[in-house]
Amino acid sequence: LAKTTQPISMDSYEGQEVNITCSHNNIATNDYITWYQQFPSQGPRFIIQGYKTKVTNEVASLFIPADRKSSTLSLPRVSLSDTAVYYCLVGDWSGTASKLTFGTGTRLQVTL
């Protein structure tokens, strides 16, 4: 299982773009990169997944360089409601034995 490393916490002001980087040096060929968001007192919520280059949806963008040893979750123009913990997960979810293994996550605090 590829180990992930993320900053423990980040602070941002409302309206700024926030980039959270995740390091996964021993990512395997079949591994995908998945990000979850967890608000206080709620269950985690799937945000985005990617394999390489760039993926964008209505919530965020995910940038993955060619060597795939890291990835960056980009949140455009954050608001107070984006204050949450963001988890980077790496794994091969093609088989039934796959699990979600959450790392320590990045605690994002957005202020005015």
Place this chain on the structure above:
Amino acid sequence: DTEVTQTPKHLVMGMTNKKSLKCEQHMGHRAMYWYKQKAKKPPELMFVYSYEKLSINESVPSRFSPECPNSSLLNLHLHALQPEDSALYLCASSLREGSYEQYFGPGTRLTVT
């Protein structure tokens, strides 16, 4: 309906009590999960059910007993818990076992006194 519901929201129980946590989804998902989350820690997988059969037990103590009566319901029966079992218990579901996209409920905040 993309919601996973859990009851109760909060539960306080003594170490000799027996209680149950309930989870329900109506998305047609065939995999359901129990996670445990301590304060300021990531969720940890406890059990996985696939097509109503227990697929994974992550070496969870027997005082936690899961049950999947049908494809929409998942229970977690609790008996003789310890204070260190106090945590947020999260239920999740996905289309199939092993899917990267799981839908989580809001959790049950359990306090063992």
